[in-house]
Amino acid sequence: MSDVNLTEQPKVDLATVSAELRQVIDFDEVPEAMHYMVTSIHEVSEEAIREAWEELPTSAQNVLDNFEQFHALISVSQAFAGISVMEEFPTLNLPEGMTDGEKEEYRAQLLDQVLHNCVKDMVKQIKKARRDPILKRDFTDVFTK
16 A cells, blocks of 8 residues: 555646746745646636636726736636635535435536636626726736736
8 A cells, every 4th residue: 555645736836837827826825735726727727718808898808918817817716716615515514315426526516616606706806997996906916016
């Protein structure tokens, strides 16, 4: 039997990720233990995030410098939201008759919904930021410091 800890994540060299993602990770002080999760989400979510970006009015897109900033912000947001869901899942009151497979399916659906809601919330916030200088500064400060 091996003594390898299966929950241990590969170490991420932040020099290999986009400058925008690195800035958000640094700004939000994302713990090193979450770097692999953040970069994984960032890699797999690009297509869906790009669709949301392209549906934004130009005035909302102009709150940030580019798509990469938007993508980085959402990736980190999704990672924190995902961790919260996973931490809360054991405390949910699920029906007693649920099989382990049904519980896993429910958890996957719940996580998917939370990640989708992160995108919807970011879209809503960036649209608001067009008319709210303080909110706009909250978005841009991440990339100017």
